[in-house]
Amino acid sequence: MNDEKLKKLFELARAETAPVLPEGFDARMERALARERNAAPISLWDQIEALFPRVAMGAALVMALCLLGDFYFSAAHPAGLSGDVNEISEQWLLGANGQ
Amino acid sequence: MVNDDAELLERIRKGAPDEFGEIIRRHQAQVFAILHRYERDFQKAEDLAQETFIKAWRFLDRYDGRAPFHHWLSKIALRVALDHLRRQKRVRAEIALDELGEEALDWLRDPGGEGQLGAQQAAELLHAAMRELSPGDRQVITLLEIEGRSVREICELTGSSSAAVRVRAYRARARLKKALGGLEKLKHE
Numbered sequence: 001m002n003d004e005k006l007k008k009l010f011e012l013a014r015a016e017t018a019p020v021l022p023e024g025f026d027a028r029m030e031r032a033l034a035r036e037r038n039a040a041p042i043s044l045w046d047q048i049e050a051l052f053p054r055v056a057m058g059a060a061l062v063m064a065l066c067l068l069g070d071f072y073f074s075a076a077h078p079a080g081l082s083g084d085v086n087e088i089s090e091q092w093l094l095g096a097n098g099q
Numbered sequence: 100m101v102n103d104d105a106e107l108l109e110r111i112r113k114g115a116p117d118e119f120g121e122i123i124r125r126h127q128a129q130v131f132a133i134l135h136r137y138e139r140d141f142q143k144a145e146d147l148a149q150e151t152f153i154k155a156w157r158f159l160d161r162y163d164g165r166a167p168f169h170h171w172l173s174k175i176a177l178r179v180a181l182d183h184l185r186r187q188k189r190v191r192a193e194i195a196l197d198e199l200g201e202e203a204l205d206w207l208r209d210p211g212g213e214g215q216l217g218a219q220q221a222a223e224l225l226h227a228a229m230r231e232l233s234p235g236d237r238q239v240i241t242l243l244e245i246e247g248r249s250v251r252e253i254c255e256l257t258g259s260s261s262a263a264v265r266v267r268a269y270r271a272r273a274r275l276k277k278a279l280g281g282l283e284k285l286k287h288e
Binding site: 013 | 116119120123124127128131132135141142144145148149152153156157158161207210211216217218219220221222224225244245246247258272275276279280
């Protein structure tokens with residue numbers, strides 16, 4: 001299939017007239033809405049679904065901030081074996097002498 | 100009779116829920132036309148239209164009136180259509196040749212596509228080939244090439260960036276050509 005033929009196919013499909021809506025749709029819809037009004041309040045899942053793009057972006061932002069923070073603090077205070085050993089020794093000595 | 104959607108919506112918000120029926124009557128054809136691009140079975144398309152209006156009703160307080168109401172409703176319909184496509188199983192072998200009809204297949208075989216092909220047949224043919232696309236790609240190519248919307252409009256409707264829309268459209272066209280090529284070969288065999 002070449003580009004020209006695909007373009008022609010799109011043009012033909014674009015000319016398709018919109019289908020006629022099944023009869024009585026509005027009446028069925030109004031009945032469904034009446035049931036909806038009497039039904040339980042909106043579920044938590046529906047609310048999350050409606051907020052989906054914003055929640056996902058918020059979560060991505062929090063993750064990015066955490067990663068940046070971790071990277072920054074790791075760079076500012078590099079972990080060293082001797083420092084850690086000293087810290088543990090001090091804690092152990094203080095604990096052992098009861099001071 | 101209230102002519103303006105905004106006025107009608109204001110009345111609904113102030114405690115006249117029955118007025119939503121008028122909103123349905125005004126916009127049902129538009130919603131159904133959108134959904135029929137993604138689901139050609141009338142009964143299923145009607146169910147999707149119902150889902151769209153129920154969602155619009157539930158989240159009516161989130162409509163801020165900055166864009167026309169039909170624009171907001173179209174976004175909901177497109178979201179419903181996308182969820183529907185995602186729920187459907189994508190099976191490559193599903194394209195049944197008898198679904199398409201002899202004329203459509205003859206048109207496919209003709210290298211220049213000069214033969215007669217009706218608008219409905221063309222839409223059926225594309226619908227069958229689009230089963231090979233991901234739901235997102237399918238939505239973008241439908242909006243761009245069949246509904247004739249601009250990239251900017253698609254960005255607003257789908258929340259995607261312009262680059263993402265262009266990439267999806269490029270990828271979708273390539274896959275469509277491949278899928279239609281596959282149908283041509285089937286016809287030859």
